[in-house]
Amino acid sequence: MKRVLLKLSGEALAGDKKTGFDENTVISVAKQVKQLVDQNIEVAIVIGGGNFWRGRSSENIDRTKADQIGMLATVMNCIYTSEIFRSEGMDTSVMTPFACGAFTQLFSKDAVKEAFRLHKVVFFAGGTGHPYFSTDTATVLRAIEIEAEVILLAKAVDGVYDSDPKVNPNAKRYDAISIDEVIEKQLAVMDLTASIMSMENKMPMYVFALQEEDSIVKAITGRFNGTVVTV
Numbered sequence: 001m002k003r004v005l006l007k008l009s010g011e012a013l014a015g016d017k018k019t020g021f022d023e024n025t026v027i028s029v030a031k032q033v034k035q036l037v038d039q040n041i042e043v044a045i046v047i048g049g050g051n052f053w054r055g056r057s058s059e060n061i062d063r064t065k066a067d068q069i070g071m072l073a074t075v076m077n078c079i080y081t082s083e084i085f086r087s088e089g090m091d092t093s094v095m096t097p098f099a100c101g102a103f104t105q106l107f108s109k110d111a112v113k114e115a116f117r118l119h120k121v122v123f124f125a126g127g128t129g130h131p132y133f134s135t136d137t138a139t140v141l142r143a144i145e146i147e148a149e150v151i152l153l154a155k156a157v158d159g160v161y162d163s164d165p166k167v168n169p170n171a172k173r174y175d176a177i178s179i180d181e182v183i184e185k186q187l188a189v190m191d192l193t194a195s196i197m198s199m200e201n202k203m204p205m206y207v208f209a210l211q212e213e214d215s216i217v218k219a220i221t222g223r224f225n226g227t228v229v230t231v
Contacts (some may be wrong), residue, residue, distance in 0.1 A: 001149050001150070001220060002041060002042060002148060002149065003041070003043075003044075003116070003146065003147065003148050004036070004041060004042070004043055004044070004148055004150055004151075004213055004220070004221055005043075005044045005045070005046065005142060005143040005150075005151050005152070006033070006044070006045045006046075006151075006152045006154065006216065007045075007046050007047075007048075007135070007136075007139040007150040007151060007152065007153050007154065008029065008045065008046070008047045008048070008081075008154050008210065009047075009048045009050055009154070009155060009156065009210075010049045010050035010051035010073065010074070010077055010103075011048070011050045011051055011156065012052040012053065012155070012210045012211075013025060013026055013047065013077060013081065018201035018223065019051050020051060020052075021051070021165065023082055023084070025210075026080070026081055026084045027084060027088065029081070029154075029210070030081075030084050030085045030087075030088040030090070030102065031088060031119060031169065032214060032215075032216040032217045033045075033085065033090070033216065034085075034088050034089060034090055035217050036216070036217070036220060037119065037121060039089055039220075040139055041057055041120075041220065042116045043121050044112070044121070044122040044123075044142065044143075044146055044148065044220045045078070045081070045121065045123050045124065046074075046078040046123075046124045046135055046138055046139045046142060047078055047081060047123070047135070048074060048077075048135045049070045049071070049073030049074040049076075049077060049135070050073075051071075051073075051077070052073035052077070052189060053066075053069050053070045054070075054071040054118060054132070055070070061123035063131060064065050064131040065132075067130075067132065068131065070129050071129070072126075073093075073127075073128045074125050074126060074127060074135060075096060075100060075103070075125040075126055077125070077152075078094045078104075078123040078124075078125035079094055079103065079104075079125070079210060081123065082094050082121070082134035085142070086120055090120075090121050091118065091120040092120055092121045092122070092123060093100040093105055093115040093120045093121075093123070094110075094123045094125055095107040095111060095112070095115075095122060095123065095124055095125065096124075096125045096129070097126050097127075097128060097129030098126055098129050100126075103208070104125060104126075105217060109123065109145055112145075112146050120185070124138065130163070131138065132137040133193070134191050134193070135189040136142060136191045136193075136194035137190075137191065137193050137194045137195075137197065139151060139190070139194065140190070140194045140197045140198050140201070140203055141197065143203055144197070144201045144203055148203070149204075149223055150203075150204050150205065151198075151203060151204070151205040151206070152206050152216060152219050152220075153189070153190070153205050153206065153207045153208070154208060154209070154210035154215065154216065155207060155208070155209060155210065156209065156210070156211070157209060157228040158173070158208060158212060158225065159173045159174065159175075159185075159207050159208060159209075159225075159227035160173065160176070160177055160182065160187055160188075160189050160195070160207050161173050161176045161185070161225040162185070164188070169224070173227065174227045174229060175227060175228070176227065176228040176229075177227060177228075177229055177230070178229070178230050179195060179198050179204075179205075179230065179231050180197045180199060182195055182229060183195050183196065183199060189202060189205070189207060189229060190200075190205075197231065198229075199231065201203050202231040203231065204227055204228065204229060204230055204231050205228075205229040206219045206224060206226055206227075206229075207226050207227045207228075208224065208226030208227075209225075209226070210227060
């Protein structure tokens, strides 16, 4: 495998704190990604913003403005995480679909190719740059654009279940499931827009628990413990 896109939830970065950053969690992610980079695997990363902002916190806030706040939350997450990555010996580039002064670089496929040529880990912050689209959609969009081979979906749960395992103790986990079945059963992998984009563009996903030890490395090296979403 030569190029992957890793999706991290903002909540995952917060660890048990549920908000903000848990530095030990981010360092663990960085150490795992470093192993992939050392194997000459090109890694891009999308991070959600849920550790700072989730949707509209007040009915007094317009949906577009609320989504813009969420985009900025992902920028903060990517800048922070990229600095932890640098402390672990990696070069990074944070790209956004809108100008953020000197904080980030404007996204383009050519800029990504150049960053990969320089062996950088590329962070895609700011979602799609538009309201009404989630970071799930941004994840699939960027994976397609950069021609990633697979999306690594690091979540709070260890795969795809037929029902919510937090609610149903008898929920069944799938070892493998097609994206068509995910859409048909409306399973909670990604939002529907992202799932349909994945299906139409044949973008597979590995879904696993971030908190499992070395879960990112295991997803690449064949010791994967999670769900493969096939196309």
